[in-house]
Structures are given as C-alpha cells and as structure tokens.
Amino acid sequence: MASVEMASAPGDGRRVVGAGESGRSGGDIACSGLYKWYGDSAVVAGLDLYVAQNQFVCVVGPSGCGKTTLLRMMAGLASIDSGTIAISGRQVNGPLPSVAVVFQHYGLFPWKTVFNNVALPLRASGVAKGEAARRANDALTLVGLNDIGDQYPAQLSGGMKQRVGLARALAIQPEVVLLDEPFAAVDAQTREILQEELLALWSRYQQTAVFVTHSIDEAITLADRVIVMGTKPGRIVDDIEVPIGRPRSVASVRRHESYTPLRERIWDQLRGSSTAGGERG
Ligand SMILES: Nc1ncnc2c1ncn2[C@@H]1O[C@H](COP(=O)(O)OP(=O)(O)OP(=O)(O)O)[C@@H](O)[C@H]1O
Ligand SMILES: [Mg+2]
Numbered sequence: 132m133a134s135v136e137m138a139s140a141p142g143d144g145r146r147v148v149g150a151g152e153s154g155r156s157g158g159d160i161a162c163s164g165l166y167k168w169y170g171d172s173a174v175v176a177g178l179d180l181y182v183a184q185n186q187f188v189c190v191v192g193p194s195g196c197g198k199t200t201l202l203r204m205m206a207g208l209a210s211i212d213s214g215t216i217a218i219s220g221r222q223v224n225g226p227l228p229s230v231a232v233v234f235q236h237y238g239l240f241p242w243k244t245v246f247n248n249v250a251l252p253l254r255a256s257g258v259a260k261g262e263a264a265r266r267a268n269d270a271l272t273l274v275g276l277n278d279i280g281d282q283y284p285a286q287l288s289g290g291m292k293q294r295v296g297l298a299r300a301l302a303i304q305p306e307v308v309l310l311d312e313p314f315a316a317v318d319a320q321t322r323e324i325l326q327e328e329l330l331a332l333w334s335r336y337q338q339t340a341v342f343v344t345h346s347i348d349e350a351i352t353l354a355d356r357v358i359v360m361g362t363k364p365g366r367i368v369d370d371i372e373v374p375i376g377r378p379r380s381v382a383s384v385r386r387h388e389s390y391t392p393l394r395e396r397i398w399d400q401l402r403g404s405s406t407a408g409g410e411r412g
Contacts (some may be wrong), residue, residue, distance in 0.1 A: 164178075189356075233310040309340075356372055365408060
C-alpha cells in the first residue's frame with residue numbers, strides 16, 4: 132500500500148517508529164507538506180508527519196502552536212490550505228467514517244442513556260443490534276461503567292462522561308482515533324485512572340491514535356512516540372520514540388529508566404520552542 136511505503140521515507144527524514152509492524156491493512160496517517168493559514172499567519176507550515184498503523188502518537192507543544200488545528204485537519208473538520216493528508220491511503224477532504232474524534236468536552240448526547248450513547252453510533256454505522264449491544268457493553272465494562280448504562284450524561288461526573296466518550300470512540304473500532312486534550316478537564320487523580328483505562332482500551336482495540344496533551348507525563352505514559360511542536364509557525368521540532376514496553380501502567384512508566392531523560396528532553400524542546408506555553412496538566 133502506497134501510504135505504508137512512505138513510512139520508510141517521511142518528508143522530514145526522521146526515523147519512523149513501528150511502521151509496518153502490524154499485519155493490519157489500514158489506519159496509517161500520512162501528512163505531507165501541510166499548511167494552514169488564518170489570515171496572514173501560517174498556523175501550520177510545511178508539516179510532514181507519518182503515523183504508522185496501530186501507533187500511539189502524542190503531540191505536545193505550547194499553546195497556540197497548532198495542535199488542535201492539525202488534529203482538526205486530520206479529522207476532516209478543518210480545510211487544508213496546502214499539502215495533503217491521507218488516512219489508510221485515502222485523501223482527507225472531510226470526515227471519514229474510519230476516524231473517531233474525542234474532544235475535551237465529551238460530545239455526548241444528553242438525551243440518550245450512557246448505553247445508547249455508545250451503542251447508537253455503532254447501529255448508525257451498520258452494526259447489527261445484538262453485536263452493537265455486545266460491543267457497547269464490552270467497552271463500558273472496560274471503563275468500569277457497565278452498571279450505569281441506563282443513566283443520562285447529566286447524572287455523571289466529568290471523569291465518567293469522558294469514559295463514556297472513550298468507550299464510544301473505541302467501540303466503533305475506527306482505524307484511527309484522534310483525541311484533543313480529552314483528560315484536561317478532570318482532576319489529577321481521575322486523570323491517572325483514565326490514562327490507565329485508555330492504556331487498557333487501546334491494548335484491546337489497537338487503533339492508530341493521535342493524542343494531543345499539555346502534559347509531558349501523560350504523553351510519555353501513553354505514547355509510542357512523542358511529537359513536539361513549536362510555534363509561530365506550527366511545526367515539528369522533535370520526534371521522540373518512547374522505549375517503554377507494553378503492557379504499561381502509570382506506575383511502571385514512572386519507574387522506567389527512560390522516563391526522566393525523556394521528560395527532560397521534551398521539556399528542553401518545549402522551552403526552546405516557545406516561552407508562551409508550558410505544562411498545564
Ligand atoms: N478558526 C480560527 N480562526 C482564526 N484563528 C484560529 C482559528 N483556530 C485557531 N486559530 C489560531 O491558530 C493558532 C493555533 O490554534 P490551535 O487551536 O490549533 O492551537 P493549539 O496548539 O491547539 O493551542 P492550545 O494548546 O491552547 O489548545 C492560534 O494562534 C489560534 O488563535
Ligand atoms: Mg488545542
């Protein structure tokens with residue numbers, strides 16, 4: 132497949148981690164020469180990025196460097212001014228059914244139960260009723276919410292709502308899941324629990340994931356590879372492999388010998404790329 136072959140020669144010449152390791156046929160993301168302007172300013176300028184299928188990439192960078200813009204372009208929710216994005220070899224011109232998006236603000240249907248928030252998108256994508264129910268229950272069990280399937284979003288805490296959002300995105304079994312600071316609005320303890328749950332969900336479903344975060348710890352905990360963006364214009368300033376095996380837990384990552392050096396390297400890059408940003412979470 133053409134886009135997988137790009138793995139050996141991404142535009143920026145960096146080593147690609149994990150390219151082609153999986154037997155799956157889809158789910159890679161190839162961004163090539165991407166530009167996005169708002170008015171006269173280039174928010175994203177000449178960005179090349181290849182994400183191999185099943186790879187978990189975290190994107191960090193100072194506020195305003197274009198992380199959300201990049202994700203929205205991948206999701207087909209923002210236009211691409213120049214360059215291309217291909218997902219599983221298909222050019223992105225609008226939202227693709229094989230791509231799920233999780234935002235900070237949940238995006239749940241308030242008038243539907245927890246169960247239906249997860250099951251109905253499956254039904255809408257053509258999954259038979261029994262299979263949709265099985266998958267929804269399975270995903271809700273993985274995030275510890277199978278007992279509250281008949282409740283409504285308004286009855287849930289922020290952490291629980293985000294669990295439903297994760298379960299919904301991953302139960303669809305998209306080829307790619309794009310997450311924009313999904314845990315930024317929850318408290319620190321809930322955030323670590325959600326990270327553990329996402330690690331478990333991801334090891335179950337193994338989608339290609341691009342996860343934007345301001346937290347260096349979160350990035351190292353979750354990712355196979357951390358992309359550091361710089362600002363003005365938005366561009367990639369570092370591309371770092373996380374040499375920590377799976378399965379992982381938050382605790383095992385923190386204990387790993389690579390953890391502190393990785394953390395320092397990312398911090399140095401962020402300091403160098405801008406004084407405007409920094410770690411918020
Ligand atoms: N719709 C828009 N119209 C005009 N400018 C925009 C629009 N969306 C984003 N921008 C600008 O593009 C730049 C990048 O925004 P973006 O939201 O992608 O940054 P970010 O890296 O996600 O920041 P944060 O970490 O604060 O979420 C910012 O300067 C922002 O003001
Ligand atoms: Mg953003």
